[in-house]
Amino acid sequence: MTDPRLSVALVNQKAGVGKTTSGVLLALALHHQGHEVLLGDADPGESALTWAERVNMPFDTVGLPRTNTGTRLGSYCTPDMVAVVDTPQAETHGRTVRSLLRVVDEAIICVSPSVIEVERTSGMATHLAEVAEHRDTPLRVSVLLNRVIAHTISAREVRAALTDEGYHVLTTEIPMAQRYVKVYGQMPTDDVLGPIRDVSAEILDRAGIQ
Numbered sequence: 001m002t003d004p005r006l007s008v009a010l011v012n013q014k015a016g017v018g019k020t021t022s023g024v025l026l027a028l029a030l031h032h033q034g035h036e037v038l039l040g041d042a043d044p045g046e047s048a049l050t051w052a053e054r055v056n057m058p059f060d061t062v063g064l065p066r067t068n069t070g071t072r073l074g075s076y077c078t079p080d081m082v083a084v085v086d087t088p089q090a091e092t093h094g095r096t097v098r099s100l101l102r103v104v105d106e107a108i109i110c111v112s113p114s115v116i117e118v119e120r121t122s123g124m125a126t127h128l129a130e131v132a133e134h135r136d137t138p139l140r141v142s143v144l145l146n147r148v149i150a151h152t153i154s155a156r157e158v159r160a161a162l163t164d165e166g167y168h169v170l171t172t173e174i175p176m177a178q179r180y181v182k183v184y185g186q187m188p189t190d191d192v193l194g195p196i197r198d199v200s201a202e203i204l205d206r207a208g209i210q
């Protein structure tokens with residue numbers, strides 16, 4: 001088992017929050033920035049893997065098993081790699097998600113800015129507390145606000161509420177836009193990748209990587 005240079009997992013308690021969309025785009029942005037990227041797909045639905053293979057994404061991809069997922073991720077990594085892992089919803093795949101959270105450097109919780117989503121985010125806290133006991137180093141945790149309608153009160157309120165709860169909310173927000181719906185299964189264009197490049201820069205900065 002090898003520790004990659006950096007590993008991140010896109011997570012949430014719930015389905016349909018943008019884990020796959022953000023994860024695949026983040027992998028591509030990191031590749032464009034010159035990193036050796038591995039995209040791991042721990043969701044049995046394999047939507048990230050299917051997308052990446054369909055357009056022949058210029059980075060390595062691997063489907064991860066549902067058990068010992070974290071350990072298996074390490075078996076595909078090299079020390080130079082940056083691994084991005086898409087995960088299924090933790091509410092029904094808790095073991096898989098916790099297995100990954102034991103080993104990755106950072107968990108990125110994808111959140112759509114609405115009150116109900118904030119309540120759902122708190123569901124992740126149980127998983128995070130559980131894995132904390134099994135880690136040598138603390139897991140970094142950040143929140144990525146996705147499907148943000150610009151300048152709405154809800155985006156500001158959700159950012160404030162999650163910050164009050166102690167989460168690091170990434171400065172970059174992904175806007176709600178049809179282009180993020182249409183990009184699935186396609187090679188992303190620059191306008192889609194724009195904000196994701198900033199997410200990538202924030203994540204690398206948090207890891208102390210240039």
Ligand SMILES: Nc1ncnc2c1ncn2[C@@H]1O[C@H](COP(=O)(O)OP(=O)(O)OP(=O)(O)O)[C@@H](O)[C@H]1O
Nearest residue numbers: 015016017018019020021147174175176177180181
């Ligand atoms: N920024 C965005 N703007 C508009 N729609 C978005 C955005 N991000 C994702 N979506 C759409 O929301 C839906 C869910 O996104 P996605 O599949 O990435 O979520 P997920 O968390 O991986 O879901 P699942 O848990 O089912 O795997 C998709 O239809 C996707 O196209």
Ligand SMILES: [Mg+2]
Nearest residue numbers: 019020043047
């Ligand atoms: Mg998904």
